[in-house]
Amino acid sequence: MPKKSLVDRRAFLKSAAVGATALAAEPLRAVGQPSEPLPQAAAPQMSQQVEAAQQAHVELMTTERPAADFMVDVLKSLGFEYLCANCGATFRALHESIINYGGNHSPEFVSCMHEEAAVAMAHGYSKIEGKPLLVMVHGTVGLQHAAMAIYNAYCDRVPVFIVTGNRADAETRRIGTVEWYHSVQDGGLLVRDFIKWDDSPGSCGHFAESAVRAYKIAMTPPFGPVLLVADSELQETPIDGLHFEIPKLTLPAPPQGDSGAISEAAQLLVMAENPVIVTDRLARTAQGMMRLIELAEALQAPVIDLRGRMNFPTRHALNQTDRRRSVIAGADVILGLEVADFFGVLNSMADRLERKSRSVIQPGTKLIQITVGDLFLKSNYQDFQRFQEVDVDIAADAEASLPSLIEAVKRLSNADRQRVFQERGARLAQAQQRSLERSRSDAAFGWDASPITTARLAYELWEQIKGEDWSLVSDDHYISSWPRRLWTFDKYYQYIGGSGAAGIGYGAPAALGAALANRKHGRLSVNIQSDGDLMFSPGILWTAAHHKIPMLSVMHNNRAYHQEVMHIQQMANRHNRGITRVGIGTKIDNPNIDFATLAKSMGVYGEGPISNPRELAPALRRAIAVVKGGEPALLDVVSEPR
Amino acid sequence: MNHPVPTSFLTTLCLMVAASALALPALSARVSAQAPKEDAPSPGNAQSGKKIFMANGCYECHQSQAQGALTGPRLGPDPMPFTEFVKSIRQPRGDMPIYTSKVMSDADLADVYAFLKALPPPSKISWEKQ
Numbered sequence: 092m093p094k095k096s097l098v099d100r101r102a103f104l105k106s107a108a109v110g111a112t113a114l115a116a117e118p119l120r121a122v123g124q125p126s127e128p129l130p131q132a133a134a135p136q137m138s139q140q141v142e143a144a145q146q147a148h149v150e151l152m153t154t155e156r157p158a159a160d161f162m163v164d165v166l167k168s169l170g171f172e173y174l175c176a177n178c179g180a181t182f183r184a185l186h187e188s189i190i191n192y193g194g195n196h197s198p199e200f201v202s203c204m205h206e207e208a209a210v211a212m213a214h215g216y217s218k219i220e221g222k223p224l225l226v227m228v229h230g231t232v233g234l235q236h237a238a239m240a241i242y243n244a245y246c247d248r249v250p251v252f253i254v255t256g257n258r259a260d261a262e263t264r265r266i267g268t269v270e271w272y273h274s275v276q277d278g279g280l281l282v283r284d285f286i287k288w289d290d291s292p293g294s295c296g297h298f299a300e301s302a303v304r305a306y307k308i309a310m311t312p313p314f315g316p317v318l319l320v321a322d323s324e325l326q327e328t329p330i331d332g333l334h335f336e337i338p339k340l341t342l343p344a345p346p347q348g349d350s351g352a353i354s355e356a357a358q359l360l361v362m363a364e365n366p367v368i369v370t371d372r373l374a375r376t377a378q379g380m381m382r383l384i385e386l387a388e389a390l391q392a393p394v395i396d397l398r399g400r401m402n403f404p405t406r407h408a409l410n411q412t413d414r415r416r417s418v419i420a421g422a423d424v425i426l427g428l429e430v431a432d433f434f435g436v437l438n439s440m441a442d443r444l445e446r447k448s449r450s451v452i453q454p455g456t457k458l459i460q461i462t463v464g465d466l467f468l469k470s471n472y473q474d475f476q477r478f479q480e481v482d483v484d485i486a487a488d489a490e491a492s493l494p495s496l497i498e499a500v501k502r503l504s505n506a507d508r509q510r511v512f513q514e515r516g517a518r519l520a521q522a523q524q525r526s527l528e529r530s531r532s533d534a535a536f537g538w539d540a541s542p543i544t545t546a547r548l549a550y551e552l553w554e555q556i557k558g559e560d561w562s563l564v565s566d567d568h569y570i571s572s573w574p575r576r577l578w579t580f581d582k583y584y585q586y587i588g589g590s591g592a593a594g595i596g597y598g599a600p601a602a603l604g605a606a607l608a609n610r611k612h613g614r615l616s617v618n619i620q621s622d623g624d625l626m627f628s629p630g631i632l633w634t635a636a637h638h639k640i641p642m643l644s645v646m647h648n649n650r651a652y653h654q655e656v657m658h659i660q661q662m663a664n665r666h667n668r669g670i671t672r673v674g675i676g677t678k679i680d681n682p683n684i685d686f687a688t689l690a691k692s693m694g695v696y697g698e699g700p701i702s703n704p705r706e707l708a709p710a711l712r713r714a715i716a717v718v719k720g721g722e723p724a725l726l727d728v729v730s731e732p733r
Numbered sequence: 734m735n736h737p738v739p740t741s742f743l744t745t746l747c748l749m750v751a752a753s754a755l756a757l758p759a760l761s762a763r764v765s766a767q768a769p770k771e772d773a774p775s776p777g778n779a780q781s782g783k784k785i786f787m788a789n790g791c792y793e794c795h796q797s798q799a800q801g802a803l804t805g806p807r808l809g810p811d812p813m814p815f816t817e818f819v820k821s822i823r824q825p826r827g828d829m830p831i832y833t834s835k836v837m838s839d840a841d842l843a844d845v846y847a848f849l850k851a852l853p854p855p856s857k858i859s860w861e862k863q
Contacts, residue, residue: 536798
């Protein structure tokens with residue numbers, strides 16, 4: 092089987108390379124015509140004719156300028172700090188170019204032990220840093236591993252820039268089975284249902300254009316993951332003497348709400364007696380949080396924060412998240428800001444003795460929503476949630492639309508309305524204080540119990556970190572949101588929200604990705620880590636140790652997949668069979684996992700299991716000292732289910 | 734779609750009284766009366782109640798000290814009136830799964846109730862000032 096000739100290669104590059112300007116500047120080094128003669132000693136019996144024919148098929152692969160180098164130039168131009176990847180032969184040339192030609196700097200290669208972890212790290216990083224991190228995944232098998240994490244990012248509207256390798260030209264695949272197993276006709280097909288855009292560039296110029304386009308698409312609200320297929324043969328193709336342009340990246344201004352619709356929304360909000368703001372994935376940046384504070388204070392309106400992002404300070408007097416049910420029930424106008432499931436906010440659904448939904452708002456309540464949700468949709472995966480009818484529907488980025496809404500609200504707020512607002516604000520401040528006192532009172536029950544209550548865990552942790560510049564790099568939902576209820580969150584980077592699609596295995600790597608982003612800022616990254624989640628990608632501990640990413644992981648070790656325990660319990664009870672066997676397939680015990688030893692085995696400081704609540708504070712102090720020294724640490728805390 | 738409770742709560746209790754529930758006279762009488770004006774202390778066994786509370790997975794949502802969580806409310810140490818407690822288990826609302834008498838007997842419920850009443854009070858914690 093003859094290999095491609097030089098002519099083929101030149102045609103491959105020339106025909107597709109947009110902007111190639113230097114074809115004539117320097118003769119392309121003769122691939123197949125080495126600069127020095129080939130050794131002549133071999134096969135002396137060969138006839139001159141056979142030898143000549145064979146030499147014509149010899150392709151000298153040596154080059155000091157593979158196309159992968161140019162791809163690195165492109166990736167560097169996009170400003171990636173890190174590349175998270177598990178190595179794979181379909182991007183071997185890119186890997187080598189990054190660490191040698193690129194100097195392993197911007198991006199720096201972060202070794203991950205699973206592609207799912209690599210993507211989830213990028214997800215967590217983006218939640219802190221507000222921009223994509225580069226991920227590379229092996230063709231086919233690597234992308235298959237990565238798929239769930241990509242879906243999480245897609246549902247969570249988070250930008251991730253993924254490059255996968257693929258050797259499309261069958262003639263160039265290495266003989267043997269593996270490279271065929273790792274090649275496909277359509278490299279993006281597997282994940283196309285849950286990414287924003289993908290392309291399979293056929294040349295260097297095409298790669299440059301598509302990379303810049305992909306970055307731009309990923310960073311245009313609604314954000315989302317994008318995928319480039321870097322053809323393996325293209326990566327390895329010599330491009331000596333060739334020059335390719337890299338297009339300039341200009342991020343588009345996000346879409347803002349129509350001025351008429353914004354005015355209508357402002358009118359409704361100002362004239363309402365009980366307006367409520369519900370927010371979920373609003374704050375793309377710290378600016379988003381500040382704008383929401385300004386809007387809420389201008390109206391003295393309660394905010395219900397669903398915490399898809401760090402949207403609103405937890406101790407702000409207008410934060411009424413703990414009073415969600417009563418506040419929403421009493422509303423006459425509700426403004427939803429990037430709420431993923433507005434129907435779920437306005438309705439309740441029982442799934443026990445009966446399955447039915449009912450509205451939880453009063454008849455006639457006016458509904459306004461501002462969301463990019465309708466600007467980008469796909470059909471197959473059902474992340475768009477139940478349809479909710481509304482009165483004012485603004486298809487725009489809420490963070491970008493808030494300034495004009497705030498301005499309109501202020502313009503319409505006369506002295507009479509402002510008096511009403513102030514009275515309302517005073518009532519809400521009192522209610523917020525009562526909520527806090529109730530949370531503190533609730534936290535005190537079972538205080539000295541073992542397993543350790545999640546409230547005690549949250550309290551002891553808070554006592555140790557409240558004087559630090561901290562960042563909670565995990566969701567707090569699985570420990571009954573005690574951090575939200577007891578801690579003071581008032582900075583954007585102090586919370587990263589949830590996974591997006593509740594795909595387990597997200598938590599540990601996303602936390603580490605966020606911690607990676609926090610490292611250069613010197614923040615103390617704190618991860619409250621579920622046991623079941625960590626076991627999906629325990630190798631992330633090694634990544635943390637190897638790359639010296641400081642992060643405190645406190646295990647919420649309830650020794651079960653508890654959400655599922657409750658589901659099986661529900662089924663068993665519904666079927667009138669009792670629950671004595673629901674631990675089968677849901678509990679993580681017998682044997683109990685020794686997470687401290689697991690951590691130590693990978694070079695991470697580990698302590699535990701800790702079952703006595705009195706031992707928690709001293710252990711936290713020791714572990715935090717390790718983290719402040721620049722290393723990861725893990726405490727295994729045997730804790731209550733929720 | 735409504736799913737009826739598999740066995741009528743009252744019927745179950747009455748049958749149990751008729752058969753052998755002399756050990757729970759207060760419980761049986763109270764539930765049979767349907768609308769008691771007040772609850773008498775249940776005669777259950779707290780130690781046994783703790784085991785039942787754990788074995789039947791009550792702790793999964795309400796936690797092992799019944800202190801509550803976002804998955805289920807606090808149940809002790811000052812539990813709701815006994816008849817309400819029984820009703821919340823036999824004819825639950827919201828996310829509470831049903832426990833019929835086939836799964837948890839009336840005697841079991843009485844023991845669990847005794848466990849809830851015997852739980853320690855909350856601790857005094859020093860919170861920062863706001």
